Amino acid sequence: MNNFTFYSPTFFAFGKDTEKEAGAYARRFGAHKVLIHYGGGSAARSGLLDRVRDSLEQASLPWAELGGVQPNPRSGLVYRGIELCREEGVDFLLAVGGGSTIDSAKAIAAGVPYQGDFWDFYSGKPIEKALPVGTILTIAAAGSEGSPDSVITKEEGMFKRGTGSDALRPKFSILNPALTQTLSPYQTACGITDIIAHLYERYLTNTQEVEVTDRLIEALLLTMIHEGPRVIQDPDNYEARANIMWAGMMAHNNSCGVGRSQDWNSHELEHELSALYDCAHGAGLAVVMPAVFTYVMEHNVMRFAQAAVRVWGCHMDFAHPEETARAGIGALGRFLRSIGMPSNFRELGAKEEDIPQLARQCCFGNGRSGCLNGFVKLSQEDCQNIYRLMV
Amino acid sequence: MNNFTFYSPTFFAFGKDTEKEAGAYARRFGAHKVLIHYGGGSAARSGLLDRVRDSLEQASLPWAELGGVQPNPRSGLVYRGIELCREEGVDFLLAVGGGSTIDSAKAIAAGVPYQGDFWDFYSGKPIEKALPVGTILTIAAAGSEGSPDSVITKEEGMFKRGTGSDALRPKFSILNPALTQTLSPYQTACGITDIIAHLYERYLTNTQEVEVTDRLIEALLLTMIHEGPRVIQDPDNYEARANIMWAGMMAHNNSCGVGRSQDWNSHELEHELSALYDCAHGAGLAVVMPAVFTYVMEHNVMRFAQAAVRVWGCHMDFAHPEETARAGIGALGRFLRSIGMPSNFRELGAKEEDIPQLARQCCFGNGRSGCLNGFVKLSQEDCQNIYRLMV
Numbered sequence A, B: 001m002n003n004f005t006f007y008s009p010t011f012f013a014f015g016k017d018t019e020k021e022a023g024a025y026a027r028r029f030g031a032h033k034v035l036i037h038y039g040g041g042s043a044a045r046s047g048l049l050d051r052v053r054d055s056l057e058q059a060s061l062p063w064a065e066l067g068g069v070q071p072n073p074r075s076g077l078v079y080r081g082i083e084l085c086r087e088e089g090v091d092f093l094l095a096v097g098g099g100s101t102i103d104s105a106k107a108i109a110a111g112v113p114y115q116g117d118f119w120d121f122y123s124g125k126p127i128e129k130a131l132p133v134g135t136i137l138t139i140a141a142a143g144s145e146g147s148p149d150s151v152i153t154k155e156e157g158m159f160k161r162g163t164g165s166d167a168l169r170p171k172f173s174i175l176n177p178a179l180t181q182t183l184s185p186y187q188t189a190c191g192i193t194d195i196i197a198h199l200y201e202r203y204l205t206n207t208q209e210v211e212v213t214d215r216l217i218e219a220l221l222l223t224m225i226h227e228g229p230r231v232i233q234d235p236d237n238y239e240a241r242a243n244i245m246w247a248g249m250m251a252h253n254n255s256c257g258v259g260r261s262q263d264w265n266s267h268e269l270e271h272e273l274s275a276l277y278d279c280a281h282g283a284g285l286a287v288v289m290p291a292v293f294t295y296v297m298e299h300n301v302m303r304f305a306q307a308a309v310r311v312w313g314c315h316m317d318f319a320h321p322e323e324t325a326r327a328g329i330g331a332l333g334r335f336l337r338s339i340g341m342p343s344n345f346r347e348l349g350a351k352e353e354d355i356p357q358l359a360r361q362c363c364f365g366n367g368r369s370g371c372l373n374g375f376v377k378l379s380q381e382d383c384q385n386i387y388r389l390m391v
Helices: A018-028 A048-058 A075-088 A099-111 A118-123 A177-182 A185-203 A211-233 A238-252 A265-277 A281-310 A321-338 A352-367 A380-389 B018-028 B048-058 B075-088 B099-111 B118-123 B185-203 B211-233 B238-250 B265-277 B281-310 B321-338 B352-367 B380-389
Strands: A004-014 A034-038 A063-066 A092-097 A133-137 A149-154 A159-164 A172-175 A371-373 A377-379 B004-014 B034-038 B063-066 B092-097 B133-137 B149-154 B159-164 B172-175 B371-373 B377-379
Touching (some): A004 A238, A018 A133, A018 A172, A034 A099, A063 A075, A099 A118, A099 A133, A133 A177, A159 A352, A172 A238, A177 A238, A185 A211, A185 A238, A185 A321, A211 B238, A265 A281, A265 A352, A265 A371, A352 A380, A371 A380, B018 B048, B034 B075, B034 B099, B075 B149, B092 B099, B099 B133, B099 B149, B118 B149, B118 B159, B159 B265, B159 B352, B185 B238, B185 B281, B211 B238, B211 B281, B265 B281, B265 B380, B281 B380, B352 B377, B371 B380, B377 B380
Parallel strands (some): A004 A172, B034 B063, B034 B092, B133 B172
Antiparallel strands (some): A004 B004
16 A cells, blocks of 8 residues: 545535535635535526525625536636636635536635636646635535545637645535435436546556455445446435435545555546537546446456456456456446446547547647556557547 | 534544654644653654654654553543643644553543543533644554544543544544554454444444445455454564554544444443453453344344345355354354454453443443443343353
């Protein structure tokens, strides 16, 4: 196991009706004036925004509002948010929504106290200071409610880049599984896929002797395999949604990823797809993961065989471990299709002729040096080959 | 799943040589004058105390020292520590040791800013304020490095009582697995047993639909079963110790216990044993757990069968699930004996004739109302029956 530090100071309030405490928590964590940041109309239609406003009012907290966050959140709205916070004297960001809204709020939070262009932080500059952020989560997926990460899409060129800093970890996150019951089965499945990807990205490691984190990752994958189909079949299943919601947080606050090298090649390959086609991140990952894993499997057959046996319930073929490894990847692909996810470029709305551009952007976009450096080092040619497996 | 809040703001620095950063972390988390609190001579003999002093000196932090913490830490030393901190103007507690030292430091931390008797907190009064605590852990066991809990033994009457408060969660904890390599196999095994008990106490729940926390607990149990024998066989196995050390923290910071009722009857029954005979807490738990589980198994046979299959690798007997449940408890008992733990009163140094007193103290000691209220409600008679199973 490698040396590491781990710090996850977010206060979590989990369960039914917990959004009613938003005002009290914002006050407890230092708010004097709040920006309610949200996405489209669903938070308004469902009455959630009204409940949040009521809660702030009860806590005697004034607020401003900024809606309109899109999936794959854009830099343009971040610039507007920074300006609005400065004009209004906002000192606390309250994100009401999913990963996109939370990531957008984190970007605004970092931008407000910074003199330069906030995009500097998404081009490698470390974040040292940010306004405090609180979240009310409405989809279990990105894990941004407990993570130091934020991913934003730059409109000029439509490319996605991420950043991370302990300063971006939410002060509090309110997780009410009932708020996710209005999601469509497709949105729910995209969230499930994103959580599974966060687990696989950590599972694919080159660090030896990491039994504890291996086992924790497997535990969360087993949870997703058990609860995913239950919630797709019955969207009102509160208990299944609750298990998925906590698994989604634990999958990405890094308690299961400490002390080991991680992969993240699948995320990099996917980011180019959702940036170019504006597809859902989870749907992109469903197409990317089986292709990447098939391509890199030989790098460590036993790791994939371990996942196949421990997670997917495959029988170990001791004479041919590669068959077991392959069976596990096959089981992952079938699982993702079974919950309604796409499995190829066509279903995703991606085009074969764009592959050279996608691979080039992966390896050379935004100042990259020519390859991806995850579980396996992938050249531009490797990326092309992997994208071709998705056609 | 039940509603819950979860808050684990401790900063963890994990790995080789991390104790050299103690001074820098103490300063970062607000120290101006430190009390180094430690146990017996091993921290001095190993050179650890000198490295800690060097680190504080490098951070220009003055300090006082108070050693002499015993296993099952005593109230007497806590009173002395409180007095010393007040005299010396200490504003930060640095515990260098295991759970006993950390628990003693937490008690001092709560006592210094309190006008009354610190024992009030161990008799039910909530803790609202405490000096900040940092820890340098030297044994993976109690989980106190990431928990809000503290257990102290009152010398008058020799009984143990616990308390918990977010104010007692350490600001930082330094976990260097190499520091645990000097422990005897017996001490190491006691720690392993304590960790396993923290997991079982959470696993035995009456809450339905808790797949994610079930799976996480199972993951940590599987880790202990894999790594425990490796470290007993080879005390210098850094990797096995590292996996155990992170599992020990995760087992008790409650990320795996949220949203579910928990048991803690085994701990209550054990506390009376270690209070009366001053035996090691882990050794007591090794004797207590199989007896309790056998006694309460019928309350939920399927829960014990699930542990047997998923954790202990037993085959499910679908016609006779109680046989599978029993096989799992048997496997736990054999495992604990295999790492050198006692399995009965005689090996523990406990006496059959004390059973009425032990059961009475369990149910009526320190203002209790006549029973234990964990997974199963246990009367004084039940407690006697369970103690008898240990003879």
